[in-house]
Amino acid sequence: xxxARALGGVVLLLLxxxxxxxxxxxxxxxxxxxxxPRWQTLSGGPPSVVARGGFSGLVPDSSLAAYIxxxxxxxxxxxxxxxxxxxxxxxxxxxxxxxxxxxxxxxxVYKGKDKVYxxxxxxxxxxxxxxxxxxxxxxxxxxxxVYSRTNKFDGxxxxxxxxxxxxxxVKPPGLWLNIQHDAFYAQHNLSMRSYxxxxxxxxxxxxxxxxxxxxxxxxxxxxxxxxxxxxxxFLKQTEIExxxxxTYGSLLGNLTFIxxxxxxxLVPKDYIWPIDASQYLxxxxxxxxxxxKEGLEVFASDFSNDxxxxxxxxxxxxxxxxxxxxxxxFSVDGVLSDFPITSSAAIDCFSHLGRNASNQVDLKVISKxxxxxxxxxxxxxxxxxxxxxxxxxxxxxxxxSKDGTPFCFxxxxxxxxxxxxxxxxxxxxxxxxxxxxxxxxxxFNLTWDEIQTLTPAISNPFSRYRMFRNPKFRNAGNxxxxxxxxxxAKKSNTLSGVLISIENAAYxxxxxxxxxxxAVMTALKDGCYDNQTDLKVMIQSTSSSVLMKFKDNDKYxxxxxxxxxxxxxxxxxxxxIKRFADSVVVNKESVFPLNAAFLTKLTDVIAKLQAFKLPxxxxxxxxxFVSQAWDFFSDATVEINSFVLGTGINGVITGFPETxxxxxxxxxxxxxxxxxxNYMSPLQPGSLIQLVTxxxxxxxxxxxxxxxxxxxxxxxxxxxxxxxxxxxxxxxxxxxxxxxxxxxxKHISSLNxxxxxxxxxxxxTLQLSRPPNSTGAxxxxxxxxxxxxxxxxAAATATTxxxxxxTSSDxxxxxxxxxxxxxxxxxxxxxxxxxxxSCRRRRSDDGDVKSRRGAGGCGGGxxxxxxxxxxxxxxxxxxxxxxAVAVSSPSSLHPPDRVAAVxxxxxxxxxxxxxxxx
Ligand SMILES: *[C@@H]1O[C@H](CO)[C@@H](O)[C@H](O)[C@H]1NC(C)=O
Ligand SMILES: *[C@@H]1O[C@H](CO)[C@@H](O)[C@H](O)[C@H]1NC(C)=O
Ligand SMILES: *[C@@H]1O[C@H](CO)[C@@H](O)[C@H](O)[C@H]1NC(C)=O
Ligand SMILES: *[C@@H]1O[C@H](CO)[C@@H](O)[C@H](O)[C@H]1NC(C)=O
Ligand SMILES: *[C@@H]1O[C@H](CO)[C@@H](O)[C@H](O)[C@H]1NC(C)=O
Ligand SMILES: *[C@@H]1O[C@H](CO)[C@@H](O)[C@H](O)[C@H]1NC(C)=O
Ligand SMILES: CC(=O)N[C@H]1CO[C@H](CO)[C@@H](O)[C@@H]1O
Numbered sequence: 001x002x003x004a005r006a007l008g009g010v011v012l013l014l015l016x017x018x019x020x021x022x023x024x025x026x027x028x029x030x031x032x033x034x035x036x037p038r039w040q041t042l043s044g045g046p047p048s049v050v051a052r053g054g055f056s057g058l059v060p061d062s063s064l065a066a067y068i069x070x071x072x073x074x075x076x077x078x079x080x081x082x083x084x085x086x087x088x089x090x091x092x093x094x095x096x097x098x099x100x101x102x103x104x105x106x107x108x109v110y111k112g113k114d115k116v117y118x119x120x121x122x123x124x125x126x127x128x129x130x131x132x133x134x135x136x137x138x139x140x141x142x143x144x145x146v147y148s149r150t151n152k153f154d155g156x157x158x159x160x161x162x163x164x165x166x167x168x169x170v171k172p173p174g175l176w177l178n179i180q181h182d183a184f185y186a187q188h189n190l191s192m193r194s195y196x197x198x199x200x201x202x203x204x205x206x207x208x209x210x211x212x213x214x215x216x217x218x219x220x221x222x223x224x225x226x227x228x229x230x231x232x233x234f235l236k237q238t239e240i241e242x243x244x245x246x247t248y249g250s251l252l253g254n255l256t257f258i259x260x261x262x263x264x265x266l267v268p269k270d271y272i273w274p275i276d277a278s279q280y281l282x283x284x285x286x287x288x289x290x291x292x293k294e295g296l297e298v299f300a301s302d303f304s305n306d307x308x309x310x311x312x313x314x315x316x317x318x319x320x321x322x323x324x325x326x327x328x329x330f331s332v333d334g335v336l337s338d339f340p341i342t343s344s345a346a347i348d349c350f351s352h353l354g355r356n357a358s359n360q361v362d363l364k365v366i367s368k369x370x371x372x373x374x375x376x377x378x379x380x381x382x383x384x385x386x387x388x389x390x391x392x393x394x395x396x397x398x399x400x401s402k403d404g405t406p407f408c409f410x411x412x413x414x415x416x417x418x419x420x421x422x423x424x425x426x427x428x429x430x431x432x433x434x435x436x437x438x439x440x441x442x443x444f445n446l447t448w449d450e451i452q453t454l455t456p457a458i459s460n461p462f463s464r465y466r467m468f469r470n471p472k473f474r475n476a477g478n479x480x481x482x483x484x485x486x487x488x489a490k491k492s493n494t495l496s497g498v499l500i501s502i503e504n505a506a507y508x509x510x511x512x513x514x515x516x517x518x519a520v521m522t523a524l525k526d527g528c529y530d531n532q533t534d535l536k537v538m539i540q541s542t543s544s545s546v547l548m549k550f551k552d553n554d555k556y557x558x559x560x561x562x563x564x565x566x567x568x569x570x571x572x573x574x575x576x577i578k579r580f581a582d583s584v585v586v587n588k589e590s591v592f593p594l595n596a597a598f599l600t601k602l603t604d605v606i607a608k609l610q611a612f613k614l615p616x617x618x619x620x621x622x623x624x625f626v627s628q629a630w631d632f633f634s635d636a637t638v639e640i641n642s643f644v645l646g647t648g649i650n651g652v653i654t655g656f657p658e659t660x661x662x663x664x665x666x667x668x669x670x671x672x673x674x675x676x677x678n679y680m681s682p683l684q685p686g687s688l689i690q691l692v693t694x695x696x697x698x699x700x701x702x703x704x705x706x707x708x709x710x711x712x713x714x715x716x717x718x719x720x721x722x723x724x725x726x727x728x729x730x731x732x733x734x735x736x737x738x739x740x741x742x743x744x745x746k747h748i749s750s751l752n753x754x755x756x757x758x759x760x761x762x763x764x765t766l767q768l769s770r771p772p773n774s775t776g777a778x779x780x781x782x783x784x785x786x787x788x789x790x791x792x793x794a795a796a797t798a799t800t801x802x803x804x805x806x807t808s809s810d811x812x813x814x815x816x817x818x819x820x821x822x823x824x825x826x827x828x829x830x831x832x833x834x835x836x837x838s839c840r841r842r843r844s845d846d847g848d849v850k851s852r853r854g855a856g857g858c859g860g861g862x863x864x865x866x867x868x869x870x871x872x873x874x875x876x877x878x879x880x881x882x883x884a885v886a887v888s889s890p891s892s893l894h895p896p897d898r899v900a901a902v903x904x905x906x907x908x909x910x911x912x913x914x915x916x917x918x
Contacts, residue, residue, distance in 0.1 A: 048334035057338035060142035062094040063158035074340035079174030099126035103145030155693035167203040176207040182215035214243035231264040264297035288330040301336040305634035315623035321346035349668035360669035364651030373655035376456035377410035379477025390661030395499040405448035406482040406519040413440030418454040486527035497536030515720035561585040569707035583615040596698035598689035619653035646682030
């Protein structure tokens with residue numbers, strides 16, 4: 001039955017398709033390239049895409065819109081799935097559920113007419129099709145039945161379709177009829193069997209599935225298996241199949257029996273890849289191989305982009321399909337999906353790519369805090385994962401610890417990616433309005449040693465949707481000093497660069513006495529990054545004054561990050577940016593502004609910046625579908641594709657680099673294909689929201705601002721206002737070493753307690769400087785000292801142990817000249833003790849030993865094997881060191897909290913020992 005409203009639907013639908021795809025006429029497919037014997041399906045051909053209720057992930061299930069979209073956006077031989085229900089007058093309709101209130105407005109149209117029937121023995125309340133004729137249903141419209149999907153199309157008056165109308169209107173390449181409740185209809189004197197037999201005379205049915213053995217057996221003899229294949233549908237393993245009175249689990253044990261009436265089976269995906277209680281994949285079962293041996297085709301169901309699946313797939317729906325169709329062991333013969341665009345792309349564009357597939361598009365993949373979608377931000381694990389995922393650039397947001405160690409951490413607020421708020425440091429929380437409104441535990445208030453005791457915590461930006469990242473590893477990994485990060489990057493032979501981002505530099509310099517730009521420059525120099533071409537160094541900041549400081553080194557790519565959302569940039573502002581920056585980072589909304597999570601248009605931002613030859617990188621891409629506009633169909637790959645093909649961005653910044661890196665290899669973007677297939681075409685922004693009817697239209701949002709010059713201009717960075725520990729310049733060190741005790745003796749003698757500390761510091765320094773193996777006598781002495789000095793001693797030995805491990809590759813024959821220099825005395829009670837010392841030699845043959853000072857090794861010896869050649873082999877490294885001991889006023893004297901050691905090399909301080917008494 002076909003009515004006027006359905007006609008309206010068609011008109012709307014044509015609109016959908018035309019606006020969605022500028023190249024709707026060219027239904028070109030890359031399919032064919034992937035045919036051949038490579039598929040491990042039963043037939044050897046590519047698996048089928050079965051669109052459940054059409055493109056039901058976007059528009060109401062079983063609506064004409066859903067079916068047409070599925071045909072337009074799926075592979076050319078897509079099969080559309082119709083759940084057949086029978087009306088009171090025995091007409092078959094497509095509807096996803098036996099209860100009509102599930103995906104329609106029938107509860108409003110027939111208020112209070114709900115009934116209770118036994119469905120498979122279970123009393124069920126609702127509006128059932130057996131109580132309504134097709135004419136009764138003419139006033140009922142289809143609505144979105146899944147609450148996590150947009151209801152904005154509920155006003156589009158999509159009518160309930162009969163099977164025949166659907167077939168005539170949609171002309172699907174393949175039609176799949178699912179008969180879920182034959183027994184129920186039989187109880188109500190409606191024969192599904194007669195209906196199916198009669199409808200198959202007017203429409204071509206490719207597949208008929210049912211979870212009821214009796215039904216399939218009753219029709220098996222009536223269908224030519226070359227035209228219509230019967231498929232036995234397995235439900236949950238524990239459910240009872242009504243005809244045999246066995247569970248589906250036990251029926252699985254006799255596939256020979258199934259084969260007697262059906263040449264195919266449809267199973268929930270966990271029959272093939274089971275998952276454990278914590279949602280991780282278990283090894284696959286032998287089901288597909290067993291069924292193929294029997295000659296049964298295997299279809300897998302329950303694929304949906306917007307329902308959380310196993311954590312192994314990192315919220316990437318494409319990865320899940322590939323696990324079923326391209327795992328090296330087997331391929332299922334078809335997938336039943338609510339999002340046929342994703343399964344189509346998986347089969348046609350991403351299967352059989354192989355490890356060495358080349359990139360088809362130029363797109364820089366930059367990590368966001370490493371692979372922060374899989375591991376805690378900025379940990380060694382996150383960075384290693386990003387490298388193995390194929391990121392081009394890994395990123396280090398630099399923070400400064402209280403003792404001046406630059407390290408990689410997602411935020412200046414330690415609460416963001418650690419369990420700091422539940423740690424001993426929770427009382428360090430404070431509010432600093434210059435940095436952020438809320439209170440935080442700030443990096444510069446803890447020493448590096450303290451920070452290392454914090455437990456990393458995986459970032460869960462979508463926890464309010466109950467979507468969590470890789471819980472098994474939520475507290476795994478270690479944080480890295482900037483120097484360790486640089487050394488790690490050098491070891492990779494796939495990275496093309498590193499991105500170092502610097503924020504809050506002015507605050508840190510002025511209020512905390514921490515020079516973050518200097519620290520970064522030093523680390524880059526010590527890591528031999530300032531004079532090399534292997535790895536590109538990108539310096540990123542939202543502050544033009546920070547970037548100005550780096551712009552003189554033309555080996556660095558200066559990246560200006562525009563934090564706010566903009567709709568355009570004035571020409572003068574871009575000229576301004578161009579003066580100091582080589583590229584720009586903008587957020588996703590500055591490219592595609594949103595309204596109620598629909599794209600409204602494409603801004604001029606990318607075109608404007610690129611017109612000035614500024615490459616543009618866009619942040620932040622995430623796999624979780626809740627982070628994506630509806631227009632991207634809950635598929636991270638569609639989102640990336642729309643940005644790349646639709647706007648020509650130069651790079652993506654993502655916590656899930658694997659998804660972006662795989663996107664580039666996508667064979668549907670091969671240059672020899674003139675047009676990508678529809679499922680790999682960019683969509684027209686704003687086209688989807690146009691389909692929303694006025695009563696569901698979200699209110700318009702205020703346009704975003706235009707970037708102007710004044711947004712960029714900034715005062716130059718203030719000088720670093722040292723609070724406790726000055727950073728020594730070379731000239732400070734060059735002074736002749738002075739014997740510690742004679743110098744400023746008067747001051748020290750007036751501070752007896754301090755003096756002991758000073759001595760202890762020197763002792764400690766000497767101890768640290770001894771070769772790793774000391775004599776037993778000295779060790780005994782050390783123990784005595786420890787006992788005597790209690791906590792101080794414990795702290796000191798802990799540090800000693802650390803140092804020893806850390807420097808175990810040193811030959812130990814270096815001579816340390818220790819001298820204490822009293823440099824500073826802010827006020828009567830504060831002393832700064834500094835000792836310059838010098839040089840240790842590195843064994844020339846220690847290249848295979850990875851020392852923690854490696855980053856400072858400057859010889860390139862640590863840059864690992866691989867293809868990267870050691871730049872120069874330096875036999876020696878002249879170093880100097882200094883020891884700084886800061887002591888605060890006697891009234892607050894306690895044993896020292898921490899002793900931190902920072903080592904670096906080559907004309908730089910080797911050892912900065914800060915001993916802070918709080
Ligand atoms: C309709 O059925 C689906 C699938 O069983 C379910 O997720 C959804 O919550 C149901 N919606 C309504 C309105 O009952
Ligand atoms: C089905 O038909 C039989 C015989 O025609 C009748 O006795 C029975 O009441 C009917 N059942 C229903 C539910 O209409
Ligand atoms: C099905 O099996 C259950 C238990 O095995 C039994 O109680 C029940 O009577 C059986 N029903 C039919 C229709 O065979
Ligand atoms: C499996 O089914 C076949 C065909 O119905 C039957 O001959 C055979 O005995 C069954 N095997 C088992 C183990 O039940
Ligand atoms: C490093 O710098 C020196 C001079 O500062 C230059 O001679 C040398 O070629 C540079 N090395 C590389 C790899 O750029
Ligand atoms: C230090 O002592 C350990 C164990 O006593 C020994 O294995 C190691 O070779 C020694 N190292 C040096 C540098 O002497
Ligand atoms: C260096 C610094 O900022 N120290 C502060 C850390 O936090 C504690 C507790 O709020 C303060 O007392 C310190 O002054």
